[in-house]
Amino acid sequence: MDYPIEILPNATFKYIDCDLATHFLLRIINTRDINEFWDFETNMLKIAHVCSPREHIQDLSMSLLGIYRPQDIFIQLTESGKIKFNHYCEPDANVQVPVFEEEFILNEDRHHWWVPIDKLSNRKFPYERDSHPFVATCMVEHSPMRWNFWHFSLKWKTDLGNLEDLPEKQKKNVARRIAHSARALIAKFAIIESPENLILPRNCYCKN
Amino acid sequence: MPAELSAIAEDQSILSPHYVYEPDIIDSTIAIHTATLSVFPFRIAWDHNTGMMQNAGAENFLIATNSFKNNKQFIKLYQSFSEQLAMNADVFFGENNYTLQEKMKISSDAILKIFPDKVSLEVTDEGSIFYKIIKGDTSIFFEHFLIAEDDDPDEAIITVYQNDENILNLGGSLTEVINETNKFFLPHNIRTADFV
Numbered sequence: 001m002d003y004p005i006e007i008l009p010n011a012t013f014k015y016i017d018c019d020l021a022t023h024f025l026l027r028i029i030n031t032r033d034i035n036e037f038w039d040f041e042t043n044m045l046k047i048a049h050v051c052s053p054r055e056h057i058q059d060l061s062m063s064l065l066g067i068y069r070p071q072d073i074f075i076q077l078t079e080s081g082k083i084k085f086n087h088y089c090e091p092d093a094n095v096q097v098p099v100f101e102e103e104f105i106l107n108e109d110r111h112h113w114w115v116p117i118d119k120l121s122n123r124k125f126p127y128e129r130d131s132h133p134f135v136a137t138c139m140v141e142h143s144p145m146r147w148n149f150w151h152f153s154l155k156w157k158t159d160l161g162n163l164e165d166l167p168e169k170q171k172k173n174v175a176r177r178i179a180h181s182a183r184a185l186i187a188k189f190a191i192i193e194s195p196e197n198l199i200l201p202r203n204c205y206c207k208n
Numbered sequence: 209m210p211a212e213l214s215a216i217a218e219d220q221s222i223l224s225p226h227y228v229y230e231p232d233i234i235d236s237t238i239a240i241h242t243a244t245l246s247v248f249p250f251r252i253a254w255d256h257n258t259g260m261m262q263n264a265g266a267e268n269f270l271i272a273t274n275s276f277k278n279n280k281q282f283i284k285l286y287q288s289f290s291e292q293l294a295m296n297a298d299v300f301f302g303e304n305n306y307t308l309q310e311k312m313k314i315s316s317d318a319i320l321k322i323f324p325d326k327v328s329l330e331v332t333d334e335g336s337i338f339y340k341i342i343k344g345d346t347s348i349f350f351e352h353f354l355i356a357e358d359d360d361p362d363e364a365i366i367t368v369y370q371n372d373e374n375i376l377n378l379g380g381s382l383t384e385v386i387n388e389t390n391k392f393f394l395p396h397n398i399r400t401a402d403f404v
Contacts, residue, residue: 041328042340044347048330125367125377129388176353177365177379179334184349184367187340 001100003075007068009149013091016064016142018204021118024195025062025140025152028073029111037111038192045113045190050183057182058163060154064142065114066199068150076107077147085147091205095146104147111192119189120154125181132170134160136178138185149205156182278320285316285329292331299335300355308354311362312337315352318386322393324348343393345371350389352382368392 029037029049037049051057063072077086081103089095098104121140127133136158143153156178163171289312293305300308319327319339326342335355341348346368353363364385368376378388 039328039330039340042326042342044340046330047332047338047340119372123374125374127377127379130379173379176334176363177377180338180349180351180365180379181367181377183338184369187349188347188369189372 001106003098003100003104004069004072005097007072007148007150008097009089009091009093009095009144009146011092011094012206013144013149014205014207015091015144016200016205018200020064020140020200021121023117023198023200024065024114025117025120025154026065026068026070026073026112026114027060027062029113030109032109032111034111034192037113044187045192047183047187049113050186050190057154057179058156060182062115062152062154063148064150064152064200065195065197066150068148069197070112070194073110073112074106074108075104075147076110077104078102081147085145087146088143089146091142091144091149092207093144093146098147113190113192114195115186115190116195120185123185125177125185127177130173130177132160132173134158134174134177136174136181138182154182278323281324281327282316282320285320285327286312288329289316289331289337292329296331296333299331299333303335303355311352311354315339315350315364315382315386318389319348319350321390322348348389350385 031037037046038044039046051060077098078101081098084103085095085098117140120138123138125136125138127136136156139155139157141153141155143151145151158174158178160166160170160174163174166174286309290309293300293308315337316329316339319341322341322343324341324343326340328340330338330340332338332351334353336351336353339348339350339352341350348369349367351365356362360381362382363379364382365379366376366385366389367374376388376392378385380388
């Protein structure tokens with residue numbers, strides 16, 4: 001089994017600099033049983049499969065659909081593969097190709113959901129009527145990793161500054177509200193039907 | 209809670225054929241309908257509840273005015289909650305199940321007041337109930353945190369979307385959030401037919 005080298009960082013690559021509003025992000029779920037992650041009553045993603053535990057919402061790993069294809073979700077790094085490849089890197093980093101069974105395996109007990117980027121990026125959640133008012137903003141960032149150039153991070157910022165610097169009780173309240181907003185946002189907009197696979201023009205991610 | 213009450217609570221299954229329930233716990237709809245009803249000495253038979261108001265006379269039962277759909281939704285939510293509570297026993301270690309179930313009834317009752325088209329819940333690993341509600345073109349996400357700290361009141365957070373637009377975000381005590389939810393939804397949703 002060969003690793004799909006088109007998803008690896010490459011000396012000719014740069015950070016993606018095109019508008020991605022019409023594109024989709026994909027997130028892997030560690031089960032292939034649709035009943036486990038999809039709520040057929042409301043036809044929405046189950047909250048536990050947005051992210052669990054809650055802390056993961058601060059940096060939720062996703063991949064940009066396009067060159068990264070749905071079948072790539074089955075790639076799972078082994079423990080030694082994680083040590084070597086599971087790190088953020090520059091888009092043009094020089095990385096080796098992971099070796100099958102040593103550094104990655106295929107795990108077919110997986111599924112995925114999609115979410116349109118324009119429903120997430122720069123979405124603001126004003127908690128203005130709270131005792132400690134603030135505004136949370138959802139950020140979509142291209143964050144290449146040594147195993148996946150198409151890796152994206154869903155992050156959150158607030159107008160209160162660094163979450164860690166807030167007083168303990170306020171920090172807990174703000175973290176709860178961010179986690180709630182994030183779960184609601186993703187449950188609202190996540191889909192499981194395959195969207196149109198838009199391939200980015202090369203000039204969006206290749207130097208010159 | 210007194211031990212004898214706890215024993216009674218554990219004895220009773222809400223889904224059992226002749227389960228009866230005190231109106232002051234479940235009849236918030238009735239409370240809107242008429243103030244006098246809330247002081248009735250009668251008890252409510254869920255299994256007989258067809259949405260029509262009747263007095264069963266000799267049995268001393270009063271039939272609640274909640275719609276049958278509402279009751280079915282409640283039973284489904286309650287069943288789902290109880291199952292998930294059992295599966296997440298470690299999250300609620302040291303908490304009294306009866307108290308948790310009573311807390312769930314408060315938030316689910318508030319939610320069912322807005323007559324959702326669809327509703328489901330998930331118990332999260334942070335000890336909260338996360339409700340997803342659909343009513344027409346509105347999606348409501350209501351989270352009730354069941355484990356309070358330092359004798360603080362229970363917390364809740366609500367997020368509302370109309371179509372794709374986020375129109376409400378609010379966090380606070382459960383009471384505050386329920387009150388705001390009621391202000392937001394009930395003026396548009398109380399229909400005379402539901403209460404007559």
